[in-house]
Amino acid sequence: MSNDNEKHVKVLVLGAGPAGLAAALYAARAELKPVVLTGMQLGGQAALTHTIENYPGFPEGVGGAQLGELFQKQAENFGAKVEFDMAHEVDLSQRPYKVTTDSGEYKADTLILTTGANPTHLNVPGEVELTGRGVSYCATCDGWFFKDKKVAIVGGGDSALEEALFITRYASSVTVIHRRDxxxxxxxxxxxxxEHPKMNFILDTVVTEVVGTDKIDTLKLKNVKTGAESTFDTDGLFIFIGHVPNTQMFKGQLEMSDLGYVIVNDKMETSVEGVYAAGEIADPHFRQVITSAGMGAAAAIQATRFLETSTAELEEAAKS
Incomplete structure (x- = not known):
């Protein structure tokens, strides 16, 4: 190897959320010595969730960060290597694929992309500080914590109303705030x-601030047509104004949907041979720890089969 900073690996996983760590576990058990680059968020979005109550095997629930640590430990037990490193650039024009990171360069025979997605934020004062203290981006994760409480939802698309209807199972009232009419x-x-008796609507309105110290107390609102300002007392604020998949690095190299999600088939294969995608980078629909982990496992199984076949083909070619 000419370059000291260049490392050659059979399976390189970008991202250390449930999809990436499940992929690493399966690849490690196939003795492929996978390397996982964590990026910025070890454990992915799941690690930011206070308690996860819908991941099977934990009847009492489990902390989001703790579940990520368990995933990681299990993958490492079988020989996966988790590196605190961030990929900046990928070259998918030829195998082995080239990935440039903070610490140097990787050449990978197969790539599993699990870089996730980020919920779109309102970017208003108090939002970041009160995330996990009343502000949430996932009803299926956190709805239960608002039993008999008053909740506000921001958004106007399918996911906003789906999640609002879901929360009516728990909350005493659900008010949808939407900037259009x-x-x-x-x-x-x-x-x-x-038609739902628990649901109310405030239209033509945006949230300008989330107010509270230890937990959320009040929202400051502004009517976009009249400019009138008001306040709204609430126990919870759920924000559903879209997700942005972290796929900028792969633009122009992989087939993507209009929304920027990587397109995969039922075997997690992307438009480039030997490159797989799993979790929220390829899933605008479910966005659950269990579905992401399942996609990660599937991607690693396919990568393993791909490596077996391509190695066999190379050996055949060498003989002839």
Whole structure:
């Protein structure tokens, strides 16, 4: 190896959320010595969730960060290597694929991309400080904590109304705040939401600030048409104004949807042979720890099969 900072690996995983660590576990058990680059967020978005109650095997629930640590330990027990390193650039034009990181360069025979997605933020004062203390981006994760409490939702698309309807199972009242005077959500969802006795609507309105010390108390609101300002007392604020998949690095190299998600088939294969994607980078629909982990496992199984076949083909070619 000419370059001291160049490392050659059979399986390189970008991202250390549930998808990446599940992929690493499966690849490690296949004795492929996978390397995982953590990026900025060890454990992925799941690690930011206070308690995860819907991951099977934990009847009492489990801390998001703790679950990530357990995933990591299990992968490492079988020989996976987790590196605190960040990829900046990938070259998918030829195998082995080239990945440039903070610490140098990797050449990878197969790549599993699990760089996730980030929920779009309102970017208003108090939002970041009160995340996990009343501000949430996932109803399926946190809805239960708002039993018999008053909740506000920001958004107007399908996911906003779906999640709002989901939270009505727990909350005493759910108020949807939307900056336009009509919703983008499908007519069926709109009808269900408008007919639901627990649901209220504040239209033409944006949240300008989230107020509270240890937990959320009040929202400051502004009517976008009249400019009138008001306050709204609430126990919780759920923000559903979209997700942005972390796929900028792969633009122009992999097939993507209009929304920027990597397109995969049912075997997690991308448009480039030997490159797989799993978790929220390729999943605009479910976004759960269990589905991401399942996709990661599937990606690693495919990568293993791909390496077996390509090695066999190379050996055949060498003989002839």
């Amino acid at each position: 009509e919703f983008r959500a499908s007519p069926v969802l709109q009808k269900r939401a408008k």
